[in-house]
Amino acid sequence: MDVAQALERMEGDRELLAELAHLFTDEWPKSAVEIEAGLKAGDTTLLERLAHGLKGAAANVGAERLSTAALEMEKMSTARNLKSIPAQWEVVKKEAAALFEEFETLFPKAAH
């Protein structure tokens, strides 16, 4: 995660970045459930929108790698490439897990 860049976007407001990290963490389980459902239903339109949202939110908190992974998933959904999406979703989840670990260290309070 590029904290420096994220902070620059928040105009140095560390508290705001912590709050956004908190929001992002809170939102994650809901997004994950929706994406799993989209995968099961083979609904690429829904997956496209969810991946798109995830990409934007991740970019906002400075999570470049997660954002890039979500962008890939969005592209696959746009292309209706149902076969490759599940594998990409695994990549996204791995990046998210790594991000949450970083959040724990950076913003201890954001974890609960």
Add this chain to the structure above:
Amino acid sequence: MEKISKFRILIADDSPVSRRMLEAFLVKRDYDVISVADGEEALRLLSREDAPRLAVLDWMMPGLDGISVCRKLREQSEDKPYVYILLLTARTEKADVLRGLDSGADDYITKPFDPPELLARLSVGRRILDLQDKLIAARDELHFRASHDTLTGVSNRAVILETLRREQFRQEREGGSFGIIMVDLDHFKSVNDTYGHLCGDAVLQETAKIMQASLRPYDVVGRYGGEEFLIVVPRSDAPSAQRVAERIRKAIAAKPIITPAGEIRVTASFGVAASSDASGTESQHLLQRADDALYRAKQNGRNRSELALASPLSEAAPLASN
């Protein structure tokens, strides 16, 4: 100390993170931010009479998306204050941009937004809104000046005559009747001669005010000539129009008017005619009859109202064609 009114802005984004970030950013820039999570709520708030004038809408939202909000909002009446819409989108392809603008958005900005760029684009929006407000105010002002008498503030001659014609068309369509009252201030020339034109003006202003205060909201008074006023009284017959005239007559006579030269007592005479008791409803004819009644009011001693005499058809026709 209360800050001078912050500029209200609506933001709509389904992602809590993006929404909060945008909100925090704008609050720091002294915007009064209203944030919503979906397009339906955005449309509801932007459709209100007191809607924020600036909106930043995320293109992609579940349910109603950003461009649908734009489209639906632009379909609404043009009487409402204009809402300047900035579309927030990750779509950068030309076709998407064009589609966004075509839906009625004023501008777009790509996500993740660049803070200085967002601020610059919002100030463009505010500049345009400000310009629009000024133009509307200027248009309203011009419209008022073009339709009102400068001295008294009541309708001018052209407008009161137009009101009379409209009332006649309405009557032809829907039936019923309406009344007109011709008002002339008594001995006005001597007010001007004795006290000067400034006082004469004050008398005209004050009597116009009294007339307006005595009328129902849908009655219209206009300055017809120098010291002559014409009142159109919709949905009324001759006796009820005369009651209106009497009410005004008594109000004018009741107390002296305060002018730069002191208090002046004035009275007025009234000629009343109603469309239903006329054999023809041509406006010239109706005006002529009210004028005749006014003449009788003057003849019969002033400070009184007279009702127009019912006229036979044979008499009405030549007058109407004049």
